[in-house]
Amino acid sequence: MYDQSKLSELIQFARVDAGSTVIDVYPGDGDWTRLFSDIVGPEGRVYSFVPAEVAHFKNDPVGHMRTLAKEPGRENVEVVSVDLVAMPEATQPVDVLWLHLFYHDLHTPLMQANGATAAQFNRAVYERLKPGGSYVIVDHAAAAGAGTGDAPSLHRIEPASVRKEVEAAGFVLDAESTMLAKKGDAHAIKVFEPSIKGETDRFVYRFVKP
DSSP: OOOHHHHHHHHHHHTOOTTOEEEEESOTTSHHHHHHHHHHOTTOEEEEEOOGGGTTSTTOHHHHHHHHHTSTTOTTEEEEOSOGGGHHHHSOOEEEEEEESOGGGGGSHHHHTTTOOHHHHHHHHHHHEEEEEEEEEEEEBOOTTOTTTTHHHHSOBOHHHHHHHHHHTTOEEEEEEOTTOOTTOOSOSOTTSTTTTTOOOEEEEEEEOO
């Protein structure tokens, strides 16, 4: 997670407010799900969406999130686990879809095994968002010109490629931010390497459904 000032800035950027309905895709340890749960309050809802493509992982991501959903005050959290492209059938229309350090995975064999190409997923997001809803993407930046080629190996993706793919699904770029930019990142190292882990250059986009 980020320091409090960055968290506040990201939440404001994402337009998550009291009463919002949010989908947190691939919630990991659940930090974002908890944060969104606190913000949206009893009148809101948070779908903690664990893609079926990763449900078999040894750390039991579905079980972990179901435990989180049983915490006091988490009645507004619902855990969902289906194939990525089946998301519209498993959730209700939402105000915000949050994708943190995951978009690049759409260009990996694991996610594509059940047909979850980036194009198909973006269409699913478009279907699930309410008109005017926000599709927020934060990810590790790849070098200019790298396109999607570094996604399987370095877990990075070129921002321009993401924008092109998302806009092709009908979304409009509403805002972008450099709040997580890191000039010292040469974009040539895998994001898990100790020398760069947690300090990667990251881009932040907010797209809206017209």
